[in-house]
Amino acid sequence: MSILRAALWATLATLAVAMVGCQGGSESSGTSGTGGRTVAKDGKRFKVGVSIPAADHGWTAGVKWWADQATKLHPDIDWIIEDAKEPGEQISDLENLQSQRVDALVILATESEPITPIAEKLKEAGILIISVDRGFTKPVADVFIEGDNKAFGRKSAQYIVEKLGGQGKIVVLEGIPSTVNTDRVNAAMEVFKANPGIQIVAKDTGMWNREKAEKVMQNILVSHPQIDAIWASDDDMALGVENALRAAGRDKNIWILGGAGMKDIVKRVMDGDPLYPADITYPPSMIAVGVQMAASILESGREKALQFMPRHLMIDVELITPENAKDYYFPDSVY
Amino acid sequence: MLVAFVLLFLMAAIRFPDSFLHADNLRNLLSQNAYVGIIAIGMTFVIISGGIDLSVGSLVALCGAVTVLTVNKAAESGMVLMVALAAALAAGAVAGFANGAVIAFGRVAPFVVTLAGLAGFRSIALVLGQGGEIRSTVRSFGDFGYDGLPIPGLTNIGGKPVILYWSTLAFLLVALLGGFLLNKTRYGRYVIAVGANEKAARYSGIDTRWVKVWTYTLLGGLVGLAAFFNSARMNSVGTGSVGLYYELDAIAAVVIGGTSLAGGKGRIWGTVVGVLLLTLIGMLLNLWRVDPNWQGAVRGAVILIAVLLQRTTKPEN
Numbered sequence: 001m002s003i004l005r006a007a008l009w010a011t012l013a014t015l016a017v018a019m020v021g022c023q024g025g026s027e028s029s030g031t032s033g034t035g036g037r038t039v040a041k042d043g044k045r046f047k048v049g050v051s052i053p054a055a056d057h058g059w060t061a062g063v064k065w066w067a068d069q070a071t072k073l074h075p076d077i078d079w080i081i082e083d084a085k086e087p088g089e090q091i092s093d094l095e096n097l098q099s100q101r102v103d104a105l106v107i108l109a110t111e112s113e114p115i116t117p118i119a120e121k122l123k124e125a126g127i128l129i130i131s132v133d134r135g136f137t138k139p140v141a142d143v144f145i146e147g148d149n150k151a152f153g154r155k156s157a158q159y160i161v162e163k164l165g166g167q168g169k170i171v172v173l174e175g176i177p178s179t180v181n182t183d184r185v186n187a188a189m190e191v192f193k194a195n196p197g198i199q200i201v202a203k204d205t206g207m208w209n210r211e212k213a214e215k216v217m218q219n220i221l222v223s224h225p226q227i228d229a230i231w232a233s234d235d236d237m238a239l240g241v242e243n244a245l246r247a248a249g250r251d252k253n254i255w256i257l258g259g260a261g262m263k264d265i266v267k268r269v270m271d272g273d274p275l276y277p278a279d280i281t282y283p284p285s286m287i288a289v290g291v292q293m294a295a296s297i298l299e300s301g302r303e304k305a306l307q308f309m310p311r312h313l314m315i316d317v318e319l320i321t322p323e324n325a326k327d328y329y330f331p332d333s334v335y
Numbered sequence: 336m337l338v339a340f341v342l343l344f345l346m347a348a349i350r351f352p353d354s355f356l357h358a359d360n361l362r363n364l365l366s367q368n369a370y371v372g373i374i375a376i377g378m379t380f381v382i383i384s385g386g387i388d389l390s391v392g393s394l395v396a397l398c399g400a401v402t403v404l405t406v407n408k409a410a411e412s413g414m415v416l417m418v419a420l421a422a423a424l425a426a427g428a429v430a431g432f433a434n435g436a437v438i439a440f441g442r443v444a445p446f447v448v449t450l451a452g453l454a455g456f457r458s459i460a461l462v463l464g465q466g467g468e469i470r471s472t473v474r475s476f477g478d479f480g481y482d483g484l485p486i487p488g489l490t491n492i493g494g495k496p497v498i499l500y501w502s503t504l505a506f507l508l509v510a511l512l513g514g515f516l517l518n519k520t521r522y523g524r525y526v527i528a529v530g531a532n533e534k535a536a537r538y539s540g541i542d543t544r545w546v547k548v549w550t551y552t553l554l555g556g557l558v559g560l561a562a563f564f565n566s567a568r569m570n571s572v573g574t575g576s577v578g579l580y581y582e583l584d585a586i587a588a589v590v591i592g593g594t595s596l597a598g599g600k601g602r603i604w605g606t607v608v609g610v611l612l613l614t615l616i617g618m619l620l621n622l623w624r625v626d627p628n629w630q631g632a633v634r635g636a637v638i639l640i641a642v643l644l645q646r647t648t649k650p651e652n
Contacts (some may be wrong), residue, residue, distance in 0.1 A: 278497065
């Protein structure tokens, strides 16, 4: 036992020395200053926190990747990226970031309501708040950037109606219960209701998750011999649906409309795969827009920049077809 | 484990004197895991008695839903907070009692019963919340979540007094009362006896079934208390996401604190330090800029090292 004990203590001691000694993220390095325009008035480097949900599905993994990409463009700013599994953890993350005296925060809320009070407090403490995708329930953010989820639902549903010529049997798969999902589904359902030739044979939730969508689709396939198209509303779910179709030998004369613009699906659209005639964007890169705006506002002087910065930016969603797919294909992205 | 905590604390203090040692941050260290902490105290009793409860995370969601719905119903009355607190405690205690009753009288393994609870309680919460979040319509309920005792003489970066939240005070109070209950009362001795050797306890005249039922009921009530504070803090309850993995955090805190998963021995103060250690690790990962994708690995390693250290620094018995 004593050997193990000695080994453990040695490991701990090494770790301690390594952690205390290492250079990255040291507080003193912040005061060294780089002399450029990215340095705040008191000579310290700007410090910005990025708080995002944990990568529990492909899209959020894309958010992390794009946050990494965008922050790398601004090496003079001290970036801190934190992810959270649930709102409680995100509140803690935000408090910790405040303790580290960040100048700005780019927040993609795990959920809107719980993060609103803490965001209010951070704003009161003088921190610049950029909110992305899931907004707050009060106008707290200095800048709010979101995708147009109603357009996502409307445009995707219209595509299905047109491609089916107004007649057909479809399956609707929903995502994780949230305002994002509700907006999409409601807008899509409005379009479907206006076209009585479109018959929704099944509606269930795949939680924006490949495995879950596959299981749900398997069950649906058993009881519905005739299905023309699937409104999968997310590319992870689309891939799960595809697995179910192939396993059941039902992958002919049927097609899937996913969503968000995962690179694998965009590639399939580009290559003219009959299963994927189209896709619809909802770019996780919108976090990069937030990062870019935070950097730009701090670098150009907050007061002046905020005079003309829009308070609310709505990013349109676009239909990806074989013709334009190459514009939406990012082979290096994780998503 | 106390050594590990002190070591990590000193490391943080030396490395980040400016932000880590700030009054605001030290308050955060106490308060951030107060909900898990309150639950972990109850979990200590259950584990000492030889049981386990995997349903607490889902029960947080269920009790939270009950709390916020009650708040919205009782919005007009002057006693919103008291009524909601009573509802949360009652919901938690009833669920805990049900767990305990099936375990003790139905003779089903606690792992299985509470695994069913993990699935079931979350599901009922989702039904109550129609799959999404339930928002409170009472502003004062949300304010209560950020309210507490101002600590005299300490101010934060913005120059305002540092507040010790009510939830943190509740955690410390629950820990004190839990320590008293475990070490100074007959019930506490029974819990230890049942966990150490159930047969011997039964032969010496203890009704072991009821001892078990009450540990789960106590834990359930504490889950209700945690859910009450948690939903006040968020002024809402996200029925799909709140309390996720709380059971793992609570069990981890108890085990780091030196309570044996086999039952029969354990300590409340150890659990408190375990909770603080988990929070400290979270803060350090943040301060050290560990990539979020790596944080789980580091956290797991620190937990293992903490437990191994404490195992090896004590003589074998």
